[in-house]
Amino acid sequence: MTDGSDDPSGASLSYTNILEREMGNALEELGRPSRGLFLSGLAAGLNLSFGALFMAMVLTFSPAFPSEFVKQAVLAAVSAIAFLFVVLGQTELFTAHTTLAVLPVLDGRTGLRQLGRLWGVVYAGNLLGCALFAGLVAVLGPGMGIATPDAFASLSSALLDHTWWVILLSGVVAGWLMGLTTWLVAASRDTVGRILVILIVTATIGFGPFHHAILGTTEVLGAMFLGVGVTPVEFGRFLLLTTAGNVLGGSVFVAGLNYGHIELVGEDADIDIEKS
Numbered sequence: 001m002t003d004g005s006d007d008p009s010g011a012s013l014s015y016t017n018i019l020e021r022e023m024g025n026a027l028e029e030l031g032r033p034s035r036g037l038f039l040s041g042l043a044a045g046l047n048l049s050f051g052a053l054f055m056a057m058v059l060t061f062s063p064a065f066p067s068e069f070v071k072q073a074v075l076a077a078v079s080a081i082a083f084l085f086v087v088l089g090q091t092e093l094f095t096a097h098t099t100l101a102v103l104p105v106l107d108g109r110t111g112l113r114q115l116g117r118l119w120g121v122v123y124a125g126n127l128l129g130c131a132l133f134a135g136l137v138a139v140l141g142p143g144m145g146i147a148t149p150d151a152f153a154s155l156s157s158a159l160l161d162h163t164w165w166v167i168l169l170s171g172v173v174a175g176w177l178m179g180l181t182t183w184l185v186a187a188s189r190d191t192v193g194r195i196l197v198i199l200i201v202t203a204t205i206g207f208g209p210f211h212h213a214i215l216g217t218t219e220v221l222g223a224m225f226l227g228v229g230v231t232p233v234e235f236g237r238f239l240l241l242t243t244a245g246n247v248l249g250g251s252v253f254v255a256g257l258n259y260g261h262i263e264l265v266g267e268d269a270d271i272d273i274e275k276s
Helices: 015-030 034-048 050-061 068-089 094-099 102-106 112-144 148-161 164-187 191-207 213-225 232-264
Strands: none
Touching: 015 094, 015 102, 015 112, 015 164, 015 232, 034 050, 034 068, 034 112, 034 213, 050 068, 050 112, 050 213, 068 164, 068 191, 094 102, 094 112, 094 164, 094 213, 094 232, 102 112, 102 232, 112 148, 112 213, 148 213, 148 232, 164 191, 164 232, 191 232, 213 232
16 A cells, blocks of 8 residues: 655645546556555555554453543553554555545546455455464463453454444444545655554544554454454354445545546546556
């Protein structure tokens, strides 16, 4: 997942500048070989899973907080660090491509088949990375005393103890926020600005906590592997609803609306980017 290069000109980026940057990034990713996408997706799943480990460590080392607000603020802050690993590391995250890779489809520069290939390969890589990391945590966490089963039980229950429509809509919000992260990173003029955007917006996901399919997979699988009562059926329900919500949030509320308002205001996007 690329974030564009710094603009040395000092001029502010217009809507069309941002769209051009995002479109170019998307076309570049769509043209990558599946093997490279999968390995990058695997790395993203592994790296983002540090967010689940960091949250479990906080709950293990400090099980009591002055208030629920303080608890959620601390968990949000440490989970955002893992998003920083992924976005600045430019590895492929499915919830970023629910926005990024949709743009060339809306513009007619590529088709649904190419989009489906990218989504499928990256999603599979992300999930495998999460599963591997969750297995590592299940062995290493209790052994080192840094992530107890109770900590993962708390994380998973915050995601699973809801009705289906709450999980779906929470997933929409998480996908929306992740899409905004992708869009705002493209609009940021320097690395410091990107870091602040990533930390602030993704911390909001953790503060909810809103349902993020990839980070949440490590939390739920970690609880399941540690034997704290999560069943495969519960995990499947979580993954299906959360993924659907993330796709809707990123595709409709970020990609669709941002692309649409740029086209409708009559600006000439003039994006001369060749298909890969």
